[in-house]
Amino acid sequence: MLKKRIIACLDVQDGRVVKGTNFIHLKDLGNPIELAMKYQDQGVDELVFLDIKASPSKSKTNLKWVEEMGRKLSIPFTVGGGISSLEDATKVIEAGADKLSLNTAAFRTPSLISEVKTKFGKQAVILAIDGYYEHHEFRVAIQGGKMKTSKPVLDWAKEGEDFGAGEILLTSMSHDGTQAGFDLKALVKLSEKVSIPIIASGGAGSPSDFLELFQNTAVEAGLAAGIFHRNEVSIPTLKEFLISNNIPIRSC
Numbered sequence: 001m002l003k004k005r006i007i008a009c010l011d012v013q014d015g016r017v018v019k020g021t022n023f024i025h026l027k028d029l030g031n032p033i034e035l036a037m038k039y040q041d042q043g044v045d046e047l048v049f050l051d052i053k054a055s056p057s058k059s060k061t062n063l064k065w066v067e068e069m070g071r072k073l074s075i076p077f078t079v080g081g082g083i084s085s086l087e088d089a090t091k092v093i094e095a096g097a098d099k100l101s102l103n104t105a106a107f108r109t110p111s112l113i114s115e116v117k118t119k120f121g122k123q124a125v126i127l128a129i130d131g132y133y134e135h136h137e138f139r140v141a142i143q144g145g146k147m148k149t150s151k152p153v154l155d156w157a158k159e160g161e162d163f164g165a166g167e168i169l170l171t172s173m174s175h176d177g178t179q180a181g182f183d184l185k186a187l188v189k190l191s192e193k194v195s196i197p198i199i200a201s202g203g204a205g206s207p208s209d210f211l212e213l214f215q216n217t218a219v220e221a222g223l224a225a226g227i228f229h230r231n232e233v234s235i236p237t238l239k240e241f242l243i244s245n246n247i248p249i250r251s252c
Contacts, residue, residue, distance in 0.1 A: 002220065002248070003248045003249050003250050004214050004220060004221060004222070004242070004247055004248060004249045005045040005046060005199075005220060005221035005222075005249075005250075006044055006045050006210070006221070006222060006224075006235060006238060006239060006249070007044065007045060007046045007047065007048055007199060007221050007222070007223040007224075008035075008036075008039045008044045008046075008047055008048070008223070008224065008225065008228050008235070009047075009048045009049075009050065009201065009223050009224065009225040010032050010035060010036065010047065010048070010049050010050070010225065010229075011050050011052045011225060012032050012049055012050065012051050012052065012065070012081075013051075013052050015032070015062070015065065016030070016031065016032070017030045017031070017032050017035055017229060018052070030229060032049065032065060032069075033065065033068060033069065033072065035228075035229065036049075036069060036072070036073060036077075037072060037073075039228065039235060040073055040074065040075050042234060042235035042236055042252065043235050043236060043239065043250075043251070043252030044075065044235045045075065045076075045221075045250055046075060046076045046077065046078065046221070047069075047073065047075065047076075047077040047078070048077070048078045048079075048080070048101065048169070048223065049065075049066075049069070049077060049078065049079050049080070050079075050080045050081050050101060050128075051079075051080070051081030051082050052081060052144050060082045060088060061079060061081055061082040061083060061088070061091075061092055063091060063092070063095045066079055066092060066095040066096055066097055067095045067096055069096060069097075070095055070096015070097065071096065073096075076098040076099065077097060077098055077099075078097065078098065078099040078100065078101050078126055079092050079097040079099075079100060079101065080100065080101025080102065080103060080126070080128055081101075081103075083100055083101075083102060083105060084104075084105040084109075084112075085105075085112070086112065086115045086116060086119065089102075089112075089115075089116045089119075089120070090119070093120055093124065098124070099123070099124050099125070099126050099166075099167075100116060100120075100124055100125060100126065101126045101128045101169060102116070102125065102126070102127055102128065102165075103127075103128040103129070103130065103142065104142040104143050104144075106127060106160065106163075106165075107140065107142050107149070107151075107156065108142075110159060110160070110163050111163070113125055113127065113160060113163035113164050113165050114163050114164045116164075117163075117164035117165070117166070118164075121166075122164055122165070122166035123166045124166065125164060125165050125166045125167075126165065126166065126167045126168070126169050126199070127157070127160040127161075127165035127167070127168050127169070128168075128169040128171070129153055129156060129157060129160075129168060129169070129170050129171070130142070130144075130145045130171050130173055131153040131170060131171065131172050131173060131183075131186060132145070132148060132173045132174065133174055134148070137152065138152065138153045138154070138186055138189075139151060139152055139153060140152070140153055140156050141173060145173055153170070153186070153190070154189060154190060154193045157170075157190055157193055157194050158193055158194055161194045161195070161196050165196060166196060166197070167196055167197045167198070167199060167220075168190065168194060168196060168197070168198050168199065169198075169199040169201055169223070170183075170186065170187065170190055170198060170199070170200060170201060170202075171201040171202045172186055172201075172202040172203065173202065174202075175202040175203030176201075176202040176203065177202075177226060178203055178205070179203065179204070179205025179206070179209075179226070179227065180203050180205060181203050181204075181205065181209045181212060182200045182201075182202065182203045182204065182209060182212070182213045182217075182222070183200075183202060183203060184212065184213065184216055184217055187200050187213070187217045187219050188216070188217050188218075191217055191218040191219060197219075197220040197221065198217075198218075198219040198220060198221070199219070199220070199221040199222075199223050200213055200217070200219045200221065200222050200223060201223040201224075204222065204223075204224035204227055205227060205232075206227070206233065207233060207237065207238050207241040207242065209222075210222045210224075210238060210241075210242060210247075211241070211242060211245050211247065214242070214247045215245075215247075235252065236252045239251060239252055240252075
């Protein structure tokens, strides 16, 4: 059985890590490089950096901090935000990122997924999907959650897989920052729809939430931000708890 992964997410805005609830009310939680090094030392499996200001403002990813991460980190890390072309993707990979997170640009131009996959391989492409509920329908939001579309999440996820995405990072906006647990219902449905690995995001509040995630869904990785940034749960504590509950996971 493949071991489950624990991923720390750092939402970066103007060079600082921020975190809010339901994608709003952002608070400054620290320096991205300092936090990244801390999580690496604690034994996190991967890191995801999302430049949350880039897509809504139509700006490009700041490559300076990507290059610094590339020099300092020895674990895989993903970068997203402001990647709207193969040229953008190439610059981010050359700066040191292992994977790319594509969201708004991929939704608007799905062929970008195929282009990036052809150049860098399927393993380098993560399709990030932000989902919101409306009239009991789970639909796609883009531009950092600011623009709602009528596209069903499950349909877009399948299309993304067909275009060549290697993983899907699903964030349930209604769960984001609430610490009420992952959106298990949506994740179960997604795992039945696609065959590529799924990263669950949104709602982690305790080690028990990760345990429920791995016991009740087929997702391969759990991602969290606020509980790590605020030191409410440490990576070693989380991993020890999961191992003690027979979840196959890499030890620290």
